[in-house]
Amino acid sequence: MTEDAFTEHRPLLFTIAYEMLGSATDAEDVLQESYLRWRDVDQTSVEHPRAYLVRIVTRQALNHLRSVRARREEYVGPWLPEPIRTAPEVSDDIILAESVSMAMMLVLETLNPTERAVFVLHDVFGYTHGEIAAAVGKAEATVRQIAHRARGHVRARRRRFDPHSDAGREIVDRFLTAAATGEVQALMDLLAPDVVQISDGGGKVVAARRPITGRADVARFVLGVLRTTTAATHVEHGTYNGMPAARFITAGELDWLVAFEIRDGRITGLYGIRNPDKLHRADAVSLIDRGAQQPWNP
Numbered sequence: 001m002t003e004d005a006f007t008e009h010r011p012l013l014f015t016i017a018y019e020m021l022g023s024a025t026d027a028e029d030v031l032q033e034s035y036l037r038w039r040d041v042d043q044t045s046v047e048h049p050r051a052y053l054v055r056i057v058t059r060q061a062l063n064h065l066r067s068v069r070a071r072r073e074e075y076v077g078p079w080l081p082e083p084i085r086t087a088p089e090v091s092d093d094i095i096l097a098e099s100v101s102m103a104m105m106l107v108l109e110t111l112n113p114t115e116r117a118v119f120v121l122h123d124v125f126g127y128t129h130g131e132i133a134a135a136v137g138k139a140e141a142t143v144r145q146i147a148h149r150a151r152g153h154v155r156a157r158r159r160r161f162d163p164h165s166d167a168g169r170e171i172v173d174r175f176l177t178a179a180a181t182g183e184v185q186a187l188m189d190l191l192a193p194d195v196v197q198i199s200d201g202g203g204k205v206v207a208a209r210r211p212i213t214g215r216a217d218v219a220r221f222v223l224g225v226l227r228t229t230t231a232a233t234h235v236e237h238g239t240y241n242g243m244p245a246a247r248f249i250t251a252g253e254l255d256w257l258v259a260f261e262i263r264d265g266r267i268t269g270l271y272g273i274r275n276p277d278k279l280h281r282a283d284a285v286s287l288i289d290r291g292a293q294q295p296w297n298p
Helices: 002-008 010-021 024-039 049-073 088-092 094-099 102-108 113-124 129-136 140-157 166-181 184-189 215-227
Strands: 191-200 233-240 243-250 253-263 266-273
Touching: 002 010, 002 024, 002 049, 010 024, 010 049, 010 113, 024 049, 049 113, 049 129, 088 094, 094 113, 102 113, 102 140, 102 253, 102 266, 113 129, 113 140, 129 140, 166 184, 166 215, 166 233, 166 243, 166 253, 166 266, 184 191, 184 215, 191 215, 233 253
Parallel strands: 191 266
Antiparallel strands: 233 243, 243 253, 253 266
16 A cells, blocks of 8 residues: 555656756655655554655655755756656646746746745645645744745746647747758747757766857857767657757767747747756656645545
8 A cells, every 4th residue: 555655646746856856866866765754654644645745755855955955056057957858748737837847947946945845835736835834844824924935036037938839849840950951040030039048068068158148149059059960960859848859869879958948939948958967867758747636635
């Protein structure tokens, strides 16, 4: 029974941990730690397994997040979340798709650990302030204040999100064709005036050390990067973090991954992940779920 309950709710637990940590690898570590604790629990004392598991994962993720924040401050170049490959139907749940998007994950990174946990549990997963208070070990009144503060912070920084669609993939196709053929004007026509390009190499591979903004500079950067690719590199489509993405494969290995943020028919963000530590599990589809129709205590 212990394993069955954990397995049943694993997609939900992984999603909570990932949104709190921004790392699929760290989220898996948290789930492993949480399972070991869950395995040792007296099952007769647990009335609502899912609620109990969410509390365990939340507390473990909070502890983990506090321990990794110092490392992220020392990160070489821009930091991006570890990408997760998602099924296209994730976009059917717009709240879920937006919550794991690169833009939202970067906004969440600006919150402190407790603010992040409260915002994720309340605004994404729909848990009440009282339920969250039990998970984070705070008074309900305090959680309400934290939720209000975190929500205001996120609203001031979030960008409108358009979920992955066939139209988005067609824009990515046109973008890749224009870039491959060197059609500068066609490339710029697909970019929003305030487009941002962010590269994450983690200091381990060549990547831009700062964000690049504006369509002229982004177009120039993209053309420069593609000139360095070889005939051995081919491009595959994918869906990552609820966004259309391009996978650049060289000699059978995923060399880099670019996720595209698209709004009103224009590309507003390009998120390029080259750090090999963040690509080692990029082939497998991650099952994510926010339990939208499930109460805290079923």
